[in-house]
Structure formats: structure tokens, C-alpha cells
Amino acid sequence: MPTPARLHVAHALHEVFGEKGRVPDIWDRDLGEDAALAQALLGLCLRRWGRLQAWVKPKLKDPARGVPLGTQVALAMGLVQLAWLPGVSDHAAVNEAVELAATRDLGFVPHKGLVNAILRRAAKDRAGLAAELEALPATLDRPPAAERALRAALVPHGAVADLEVLWARLQQPPRPSFRVLAGEPPEGLVPDPQLPDCLRLAEGLPFPRPWLEAGHGMVQDRSSQALLSYRWDRPVTRILDACAAPGGKTTTLARRHPGAQLTALEVHPRRVARLRQTLQQRGIEAQVVQADAAEWLERSEGAFDLILLDAPCSGSGTIQKHPEWPWLVHDDLPRLTGLQRRLLTAAAERLAPGGLIIYAVCSWLPEEGIAHRDWLAEARPDLRPTAVWPAALGAPAEVEGELTACFRPHPLRWEGEGFQAFALTR
Incomplete structure (x- = not known):
């Protein structure tokens, strides 16, 4: 056996x-x-x-x-x-x-x-x-789906010639990143020079499972941490995390905006249970709602100062973490892009004047990210791109001085999952 x-x-x-x-x-x-x-x-x-x-x-x-x-x-x-x-x-x-x-x-x-x-x-x-x-x-x-994802990652940075280099990098298991929730980090976690609150596991040292199980820290991908390091100084009293499980981003939002009323949506019962457990263990107060995000947004009448829409997507930016991704069947992209557009439309209706909406996907495919921003610019002219991330996290054509309104780090200069995001204000 x-x-x-x-x-x-x-x-x-x-x-x-x-x-x-x-x-x-x-x-x-x-x-x-x-x-x-x-x-x-x-x-x-x-x-x-x-x-x-x-x-x-x-x-x-x-x-x-x-x-x-x-x-x-x-x-x-x-x-x-x-x-x-x-x-x-x-x-x-x-x-x-x-x-x-x-x-x-x-x-x-x-x-x-x-x-x-x-x-x-x-x-x-x-x-x-x-x-x-x-x-x-x-x-x-490298099946065709992976080839397309790599090209989509490199095109905005004019680096298609480096496709083989990117593929080789993605074949190495990812190095985990962490955030402290309480007390001091254990030995072996060292500060990330580019992200002040991010910790990396030193090479050769054991995974800090006891520290995590005690609730003193959490695993959070480097790109997720950078995404939530947005610069925003307007008052935030009501926050919506529209697709919240397993709770890492919800935790970060609560810690960034203490005192704000936080609503976290999740549709799957098991993920809702995990989300509630995670937030309770971390002492995070939030209204957890089990509901389809699009349906809930469409029937809701409330307004939020900050909306995070980390939408369901193909996951093409997670090849390093999920090496099975290239071998899966990827025939649901039309369904996903339709859902993403519906979620964006509904979320925009719930954004308060002067509020901020961050749309994000862990995908490099343009139809899941930047294409939605271009479509929304025509459909909702009252929503304006707003630069909230450091310029180093954007593609060259989307940088405005020291900041960018579009989160698309260079895949060969940035260690982390392949995220796309854009920020809009009303």
C-alpha cells in the first residue's frame, strides 16, 4: 500500500x-x-x-x-x-x-x-x-491558457520578449508573506523592504504554524498587502467587502479604518462559516452577510464610503501558487466577465459621493480588469479614476506622477500574485 x-x-x-x-x-x-x-x-x-x-x-x-x-x-x-x-x-x-x-x-x-x-x-x-x-x-x-496569461501579464510593460523568463520564475514555489495581528513576530520572519507591514519567511526556516494558529498573525500574499496599501485620506465610516472570504482583506480593512461599520458579503455557506470564525478569532467586528453579492447590491439601498470588490475571476495570476491552473479547462471566461460587470455596476450604485471603490482580480487577462474600467468610464461618467497606489505598482502608461490609478505590477520586478486592480471615486 x-x-x-x-x-x-x-x-x-x-x-x-x-x-x-x-x-x-x-x-x-x-x-x-x-x-x-x-x-x-x-x-x-x-x-x-x-x-x-x-x-x-x-x-x-x-x-x-x-x-x-x-x-x-x-x-x-x-x-x-x-x-x-x-x-x-x-x-x-x-x-x-x-x-x-x-x-x-x-x-x-x-x-x-x-x-x-x-x-x-x-x-x-x-x-x-x-x-x-x-x-x-x-x-x-505550458498549455495555450498559460501562454495567453503570460503574454497578458507582460504586454502592459512592453516585456513580451521575457516570456520564458517569467515562466521559469513561476515554476518556483512561492515564498509566503505574513502580517502581524498581535504582539511580536516569531524568529525567522523578516520585514519586506518594499512593504512596511509585510513579513517574509527567511530561507530555510520552518513555517510559523503555531504562531498563526494562536491568532497572532496571518498569511497574506504580497500583492494583496500592496493592493490594500492604497492612499486615501477622506473619511470612511461605512465599508463594504463584497466578496469577503476567507477574511484576510476584511481584517486589513478593519485595521486600516478602526471604528468604521464593516459589512462583509459571502455567498457559500462553508466560506461564510470560515469567514465568521476568522473574524471572531481576530477580534474583528463586522456584519457578515450570506448572500449573492450581485443580488444583495442590487436590492440594497445603503451607501458606502469604501467598497472593495475582489471579484470572482479566472485566477490566471495565481499560476505560481496553483500550478494546476494551466491544465484546467478555461471555458467559463464569458460567464466570469459578465458577472464581474454586473458586480461592478451594482457596486457603483452603492458608492457614496466622494467614496472610493477598488475593483480587483487575481488575473492578468485584460478582459477581467482594464477592459471593465474602460467600459465603466463610458457607462458611468460620474465615476473618475483616482490614483491611490505608488507608481511602481502600475504599468508605465497608467502612472500619474508618483501615483497610479491602476494596480498592475511588473511581473518580473514584483514578487507576488498577478493582480489587476483599479480605483474610482464618485
Whole structure:
């Protein structure tokens, strides 16, 4: 029987390549010390999936027929351990993959011998295997959806020629960022030189899980922290966080504007429960409302001085954090852009005179970001772009002196998720 860590990885790979679903956020939560191995194994399988399959193909008796997903998963996991995880022994890498191939729900029993033969040959020269895999074209790991996302990230900065450089950077696991909620940070968290309140984990030090579980800090991506470092000096008494779960941005809004009435919307019951729990643990007072944001905004009569609309999106800017993204089916973009436009329209109706609305998506695709701003400029001339972020966080054409009204950091000069955002005032 394969170890729990390898079984968890196999289930995640079947979810991505069999069901075209995302890797669940809590897929490794019960693995304990084995979580590090599982995370490394899954990340490498997802980031090298194309070249792993290309390497196997000519070793098959009939390459044109291909192999079932269970065989693909077992071989990919075995090859990754042999090529890039030197701490795993030959025996463990090969035998666990063979056992995985022999399981009826995750493998393909008739190919147990095939998996064994291919991996045993590969194990004879692990360095040579790694070199062969690395020599294969990086484009094998980059489906068309990823290619389009990379170009969208680079075009505003005139840097399309650096596509391969960006892709290579996105293949490295992201370095987590944190914020202090109470007391002093633990040893190993160091200040970010570009963001005063942002902390980074020093290389080689353990993840500060006890500190986080005690409620003394929170994980928050660097781009999210920069997004919420907007400069705004007008009075803010009523705030709306329109798509609030899991609560990181809600927490930051409450701490930036103490005393303001804060309303947090979320539609999914489980995410609502998590949002309430998070805010309660952090001592944040907010009215949490379970509702569809668009419907709630359309029937509401209240006005808000500050609205954050972190809208549902394709997530194309999260490739580094979610290496499964390139392999998913991305056929719902028309639905998403329609929803985003509806949310923007409804949110604009709830913005008080002199108020600020920040629209954001963790996507590089222009139709999910800048295109909405251009459309809204025609539909709502009473809404005006307002520069609230440092110029370094914008594309060159959108900078006004020292500030910008459009948040689009250069993807090669900025370490963080790929966000687009714009700010409007009424």
C-alpha cells in the first residue's frame, strides 16, 4: 500500500487531470511531517507534467495508443522522485509507484509491470534522467491558457520578449508573506523592504504554524498587502467587502479604518462559516452577510464610503501558487466577465459621493480588469479614476506622477500574485 503522502498526491493529480478540478486547499492538512514531501512531489508533477509524459511516450510499445491516467500518474510520481527528490531512495520511488499502479481506484493494474520496468531503468542513472527531462522544451509544460496569461501579464510593460523568463520564475514555489495581528513576530520572519507591514519567511526556516494558529498573525500574499496599501485620506465610516472570504482583506480593512461599520458579503455557506470564525478569532467586528453579492447590491439601498470588490475571476495570476491552473479547462471566461460587470455596476450604485471603490482580480487577462474600467468610464461618467497606489505598482502608461490609478505590477520586478486592480471615486 502506498504511503498516505503519495496517496494524497495521486488523488490530487486525478482531480486535476481526470476531473479538471482544482487541488483542494486542505488536500495535505492531515499529513503531518509528510506534508513537505507531498507538497514537493505534487508541485513538481504539476509543473513538469508535459515533459514527464513526453519522456515516457517513446518508451511505450505503441506510443500512439497512450496510457490510462492511472499509469500516467504512477509514472510521473516515480520519475519526479528519481529525478528531483534525492532524499527519496530508489526502492521507495519505484516500489511505491508500482504499488500505486496496482491500486484499482488510482492506478491501472495491467500496467504494474510496465511501470516497474520503466522506473527501474530510469533509476540506474538518476542524474541522467534529470538531465534528459530538463533538456525537454519548457513549452511542453505550458498549455495555450498559460501562454495567453503570460503574454497578458507582460504586454502592459512592453516585456513580451521575457516570456520564458517569467515562466521559469513561476515554476518556483512561492515564498509566503505574513502580517502581524498581535504582539511580536516569531524568529525567522523578516520585514519586506518594499512593504512596511509585510513579513517574509527567511530561507530555510520552518513555517510559523503555531504562531498563526494562536491568532497572532496571518498569511497574506504580497500583492494583496500592496493592493490594500492604497492612499486615501477622506473619511470612511461605512465599508463594504463584497466578496469577503476567507477574511484576510476584511481584517486589513478593519485595521486600516478602526471604528468604521464593516459589512462583509459571502455567498457559500462553508466560506461564510470560515469567514465568521476568522473574524471572531481576530477580534474583528463586522456584519457578515450570506448572500449573492450581485443580488444583495442590487436590492440594497445603503451607501458606502469604501467598497472593495475582489471579484470572482479566472485566477490566471495565481499560476505560481496553483500550478494546476494551466491544465484546467478555461471555458467559463464569458460567464466570469459578465458577472464581474454586473458586480461592478451594482457596486457603483452603492458608492457614496466622494467614496472610493477598488475593483480587483487575481488575473492578468485584460478582459477581467482594464477592459471593465474602460467600459465603466463610458457607462458611468460620474465615476473618475483616482490614483491611490505608488507608481511602481502600475504599468508605465497608467502612472500619474508618483501615483497610479491602476494596480498592475511588473511581473518580473514584483514578487507576488498577478493582480489587476483599479480605483474610482464618485
